[in-house]
Amino acid sequence: MSTALVLILMAIGSFVTGIVGALTGLGGGIILVPMLVLLFDIHMRYAAGASLVAVIATSSGAAAAFLREGYTNLRVGMFLQLTSIGGGILGAFLLTMVPVPVLMTAFGLILLYSGYLSFRRKEGWDEDRPSDPLAVRLRMEGSFPAPGGWQSYKVYRVIPSFLLMGAAGIVSGLLGIGAGAVNVLAMDQVMRLPYKVSTSTSNFMIGITAAASAGIYLHHGYIDPVLAMPVMLGVFGGAVVGAKLLMFLRAKPLRIFFSVVVLIMALEMIYKGLTQW
Amino acid sequence: MxxxxxxxxxxxxxxxAGVxxxxxxxxxxxxxxxWRHGSTPVHYRIFRGEPSDLRSLAGIWKDFTEGSGRGAIQFGLMLLVGIQVIRVALTGVLxxxxxxxxxxxxxxLVLAMLSYALFFAGE
Known part of the structure; x- marks a missing residue:
């Protein structure tokens, strides 16, 4: 195959990744890395470098749209970013001290269960209770554009989700994957935000978390420009389309789609963990 | 306000605008x-790491100003990373x-940790 054709196919695959990333708030590395490694015969490290670029591009493309339309909760995002990024840095330091395969299997199992909980959740049935007083003090409550006009929502359990994000940040810093999944699950399951707000806010966060690793990736020569070019452009286009799609679709099918992607991600991690054990 | x-x-x-x-x-x-190298096949099966000029900001800038295609792509990618820092800083200012x-x-605090990881953790 000619180089041009390979790069075009790669851009098409990345476009799909961008759509999925924007719709789920997961960044799309779980699709992109296996695609590059298995279909395009690319070394894992180059794939990881391209995936990092993809996460930043997805986040930027999607967050730009979500911020302008009013889906993102900026305060919740920044607040959780604090432990997410802090945990990530700590995780990178702990890398040599922890049995990664065990951790990966355990994290996969937790994701599996969380994905199931997210699938079952019905929005709006328990939201008569007042918000966490801390959320009120930090003015975290918000509203987002729904079909019938702006819909306000409450925010619960601020401290538990903050601590969860810290623990998850350490784990995803160790494994180099999964930060997006934990973002969405912390906001969806613990803070009980609406699905669209959780995904949009996660999309806002993942680019910042990923950017923190960019220096290390660049320094070690993981980021190849010729490979990153179709990936970046494809993913960015996909993220813009995905963001538009999210605004039109209802929360229920989006939630089912999210659960399916998390399920695949969890199985991938359990498989990887067990085979390296 | x-x-x-x-x-x-x-x-x-x-x-x-940035992206x-x-x-x-x-x-x-x-x-x-x-346009220049489109007919050269690319192989990424074996990891060799990028050449040193594409691994540092100074090298990327030099390649970019000398009109290298790969240097320009890498410069665009670094701009994308830089925008992440700028958007956190802008949020802080607002x-x-x-x-x-x-x-x-x-x-x-987020900005400080991001800058630390970006500029110092890789050394």
Whole structure:
């Protein structure tokens, strides 16, 4: 195959990744890395470098749209970013001290269960209770554009989700994957935000978390420009389309789609963990 | 006083402008590369690591100003990373204008950790 054709196919695959990333708030590395490694015969490290670029591009493309339309909760995002990024840095330091395969299997199992909980959740049935007083003090409550006009929502359990994000940040810093999944699950399951707000806010966060690793990736020569070019452009286009799609679709099918992607991600991690054990 | 809605919109537009600029530079560099080296097959099965000029900011800048296609792509990518720092800084400044003390502290802590990881952790 000619180089041009390979790069075009790669851009098409990345476009799909961008759509999925924007719709789920997961960044799309779980699709992109296996695609590059298995279909395009690319070394894992180059794939990881391209995936990092993809996460930043997805986040930027999607967050730009979500911020302008009013889906993102900026305060919740920044607040959780604090432990997410802090945990990530700590995780990178702990890398040599922890049995990664065990951790990966355990994290996969937790994701599996969380994905199931997210699938079952019905929005709006328990939201008569007042918000966490801390959320009120930090003015975290918000509203987002729904079909019938702006819909306000409450925010619960601020401290538990903050601590969860810290623990998850350490784990995803160790494994180099999964930060997006934990973002969405912390906001969806613990803070009980609406699905669209959780995904949009996660999309806002993942680019910042990923950017923190960019220096290390660049320094070690993981980021190849010729490979990153179709990936970046494809993913960015996909993220813009995905963001538009999210605004039109209802929360229920989006939630089912999210659960399916998390399920695949969890199985991938359990498989990887067990085979390296 | 800037309302949170206006803050979100402003950050959204800055992000959009930044990412479009970065995508345009990447596209330009890609076109340049394909025009010159499009017929050379690429192989990524074995990891060799990038040449040293594409691994540091100074090297990327040098390649970019010398009209290298790969240098231009890499420069566009670094711009994309830089925008992430800028958007956190801008959020912090907007919280500052709002005198929203708690979130000023939170945002600047995020900025400090991001800058630390970006510039020092790789060494």
């Amino acid at each position: 800037v309302t949170i809605r206006r803050m979100e919109k402003l950050i959204g537009y800055v992000l959009l 479009l600029t970065s995508a345009a530079i990447v596209l330009f560099g890609g076109a340049l590369y394909m 919280f500052l204008l709002n005198r929203d003390k708690v979130f000023v502290v939170i945002t600047f």
